[in-house]
Structure formats: C-alpha cells, structure tokens
Amino acid sequence: MRGWIVLGLGVGLLYYTATETNKLDETIAQSESMLHKVQSKIQDMTGTTAIKTNDRLPILTQEIAERLSPSELSALNDILDSPDSLEEFKASYCSSSTPEHKSLSQENIYFICDKI
DSSP, X not given: OHHHHHHXXXXXXXXXHHHXXXXXXXXXXXXXXXXXXXXXXXXXXXXXXXXXXXXHHHHHHHHHHTTSOHHHHHHHHHHTTSHHHHHHHIIIIISXXXXXXXXXXXXXXXXXXXXX
C-alpha cells in the first residue's frame, strides 16, 4: 500500500512540475525535437509520409444520426462540414448553459456536445 502512495505522490509531483512550472519546458522541447527528427529520418528512408486519419468523425456522425430528425440531420451535416464550423458550434453551443439552435433541440445539442 505504501508503494502505491509513493507512486501516486511521484506522479502528482511530476504532473505539477510539467504543467505548472517551467522546469521541464526545455526537456520537453528537446524530446519533441528529437521525435520530429526521428520521424523525418524515417520519412526520408522510406519515402513515405505518415498520414493521420480521423475515422472517429464518420462513426460519430452515424451514432448521432440515429437520434436526429431529417431537418436536424441536415443541420448536423452543416456543422460537421468543416473543422471551422465544428469549432464555432462548440464555442457557441457547448459552452453555454441553455443553448438554443434554430434547427436542433436542446436535448440533441447536449447529446452532440457530449459526443464531440
């Protein structure tokens, strides 16, 4: 039991040092630059690039679409059309306590905000 307490305190201290102080900023920057160098070397050696795909959005759309009416689904498609419109929706509706949208019900806005 004492080991778990010591481990928890160590992790908490490391988290505090990494987030609240600037003691580890230089070390973190060095590790990020080394990671970038390794990625570029691998890319140069293989001639390929790593492409990060976002498979979460189509699955998310499918989950949300089961709950929405056709008019609400078209509004959702407009929201998920671009990353900018998604961020605008998050800022406008997910942060307010009583969001009102012209096409989406309040319950569905909460549901969409929880999913994204």
